Amino acid sequence: MLRALLARWKSSLRLFQPAKVHPQRAKISVAELGHRYANKVVALKDVNLNIRSGEFVCLLGPSGCGKSTLLYALAGHVKPTGGSVAIDGKPIAGPGPNRLLMFQEAALFPWMTVLGNLKFALAARGVPRAQREPRAREFIRRVHLNGFEDSLPHQLSGGMKMRASLARALAVDSAVLLMDEPFGSLDAQTRVHMQELLQSIWLRTSKTVVFVTHDVHEALMLGTRVVVMAPRPGRIVKDLEIHLPMPRMPEDARLDEMARYLRMLMRQVEGPEGGPPPPRPRTSSEMSLQH
Amino acid sequence: MKSWAQKLGVMVLLLAVWEGLARLGVWSPHLFPGPVTVAKSLFAVAADGRLGAAVVRSMGRLGRAYLISVAIGVPLGLATARLSFFRNAVKPVVMGLQALPSICWLPLALLWFGLNDSAILFVVVMGSVLAIAIATEDGVNAIDPQLIRVAHTLGVRGARFSFGVLIPAALPGIVTGLKLGWSFAWRALLAGELLFVSGGLGQLLTIGRELMDVPLVMAVMLAIIALGILVDRVFFQTVERRVRRRWGLVSSM
Numbered sequence: 001m002l003r004a005l006l007a008r009w010k011s012s013l014r015l016f017q018p019a020k021v022h023p024q025r026a027k028i029s030v031a032e033l034g035h036r037y038a039n040k041v042v043a044l045k046d047v048n049l050n051i052r053s054g055e056f057v058c059l060l061g062p063s064g065c066g067k068s069t070l071l072y073a074l075a076g077h078v079k080p081t082g083g084s085v086a087i088d089g090k091p092i093a094g095p096g097p098n099r100l101l102m103f104q105e106a107a108l109f110p111w112m113t114v115l116g117n118l119k120f121a122l123a124a125r126g127v128p129r130a131q132r133e134p135r136a137r138e139f140i141r142r143v144h145l146n147g148f149e150d151s152l153p154h155q156l157s158g159g160m161k162m163r164a165s166l167a168r169a170l171a172v173d174s175a176v177l178l179m180d181e182p183f184g185s186l187d188a189q190t191r192v193h194m195q196e197l198l199q200s201i202w203l204r205t206s207k208t209v210v211f212v213t214h215d216v217h218e219a220l221m222l223g224t225r226v227v228v229m230a231p232r233p234g235r236i237v238k239d240l241e242i243h244l245p246m247p248r249m250p251e252d253a254r255l256d257e258m259a260r261y262l263r264m265l266m267r268q269v270e271g272p273e274g275g276p277p278p279p280r281p282r283t284s285s286e287m288s289l290q291h
Numbered sequence: 292m293k294s295w296a297q298k299l300g301v302m303v304l305l306l307a308v309w310e311g312l313a314r315l316g317v318w319s320p321h322l323f324p325g326p327v328t329v330a331k332s333l334f335a336v337a338a339d340g341r342l343g344a345a346v347v348r349s350m351g352r353l354g355r356a357y358l359i360s361v362a363i364g365v366p367l368g369l370a371t372a373r374l375s376f377f378r379n380a381v382k383p384v385v386m387g388l389q390a391l392p393s394i395c396w397l398p399l400a401l402l403w404f405g406l407n408d409s410a411i412l413f414v415v416v417m418g419s420v421l422a423i424a425i426a427t428e429d430g431v432n433a434i435d436p437q438l439i440r441v442a443h444t445l446g447v448r449g450a451r452f453s454f455g456v457l458i459p460a461a462l463p464g465i466v467t468g469l470k471l472g473w474s475f476a477w478r479a480l481l482a483g484e485l486l487f488v489s490g491g492l493g494q495l496l497t498i499g500r501e502l503m504d505v506p507l508v509m510a511v512m513l514a515i516i517a518l519g520i521l522v523d524r525v526f527f528q529t530v531e532r533r534v535r536r537r538w539g540l541v542s543s544m
Contacts, residue, residue: 111459120455121445123451125446
């Protein structure tokens with residue numbers, strides 16, 4: 001029984017492969033990145049990460065592990081105090097048209113309608129006037145918000161606001177989409193819908209997505225790669241590719257096993273001192289008891 | 292409906308007490324006329340056109356001064372909020388001058404401009420421009436930083452940022468500032484008009500005092516109250532409510 005469990009557990013973990021991306025072939029390359037906030041908190045220390053074009057990378061970790069700081073450095077909103085961040089071989093100096101950052105809140109401009117928000121974003125990105133409206137309407141349709149083009153943000157529900165925000169992010173058509181726990185404030189049902197929507201859109205386009213989350217399941221459902229980070233100081237402890245085809249089924253038992261492994265990793269790094277990992281089979285059975 | 296009844300009740304009660312006190316004859320009827328006498332005086336001064344002319348004169352002045360105040364105050368407030376030079380160097384000056392009641396500028400204004408409209412305009416502008424600037428600055432500082440970040444990630448900059456994001460986002464605060472500036476300007480205007488021959492509502496009050504025409508004084512006071520309520524409550528509060536509703540700061544219903 002135990003041996004069978006161990007075998008199955010081992011076999012699903014085989015779907016995790018350590019990610020090895022050569023810096024030369026990476027779209028985004030982060031090298032020896034360090035960041036120290038003005039209050040001396042070390043948010044990031046010696047972070048190396050190379051992301052290929054078209055990957056869906058989930059940055060996973062407990063709060064305070066610097067995952068948002070890393071994302072903001074990629075967006076150009078935070079200027080790191082050490083190391084280098086480059087996209088397409090060019091160092092990142094600030095926000096640019098090849099990247100778009102999406103926040104936990106929808107952050108729509110409250111005085112503009114949904115359509116107005118999209119058109120404004122397109123105008124800012126230099127889309128010619130004649131193309132703005134058809135393109136905005138197309139993306140509103142893609143996130144299933146048709147009929148709400150002329151609504152103001154405060155007239156929409158939380159999930160609809162997020163969809164409008166997603167439509168805005170997709171409409172400007174940046175090659176890289178940076179998402180900071182975008183579905184963190186939604187209820188479970190809406191969240192699953194948003195994940196499915198994002199995935200279907202990502203599968204159709206060839207965008208590179210960096211997605212910050214603290215939800216293991218979300219990372220496993222969406223990511224082609226999951227990067228586990230640890231706090232104090234913020235660093236990367238595991239960088240794993242997920243070799244499971246999309247779309248993934250939430251009921252997939254293999255995902256459960258993988259989630260247990262990731263949760264165990266996170267629990268270890270969250271502890272006061274990151275001691276050696278406990279013997280694996282015991283942890284596994286403990287986890288299944290809790291489940 | 293009920294609140295309207297309550298308001299009406301209090302009004303009637305006040306008028307009744309006023310009339311009662313006047314009829315009691317504790318004070319001379321010349322000095323303390325009842326509401327009926329005042330109403331008659333109000334109709335008389337309105338009928339012979341003096342009130343209308345004074346209102347037009349005062350409002351014309353106020354309008355001009357207020358436009359100048361807005362044209363200076365709003366950009367000044369925006370600059371104070373966004374540019375470090377203005378924040379560090381100009382803001383303390385603005386705060387310091389704000390401590391000076393606007394009517395204190397009148398002696399200086401009279402010496403500089405003489406006994407004419409410019410002097411009053413100057414006093415009114417000094418009274419409202421700083422309040423507008425400070426409220427505008429507060430409005431900008433109260434902008435959700437998330438909106439600024441979104442604007443940056445979308446690549447909104449320059450004039451499109453100022454007019455497309457900054458000013459609309461600060462608009463609820465700016466409208467409050469405009470309302471505040473208006474009431475400051477209104478006070479400064481009447482204080483200024485009281486002090487010399489100006490042909491406005493303030494002067495009408497002075498005439499009433501000089502002729503010992505207390506009903507006229509009270510009638511003009513009522514007219515001033517009515518005008519103030521009309522502009523402040525009816526105009527500014529409507530605009531403010533509309534903006535706040537559109538911005539989603541209050542529930543729609």
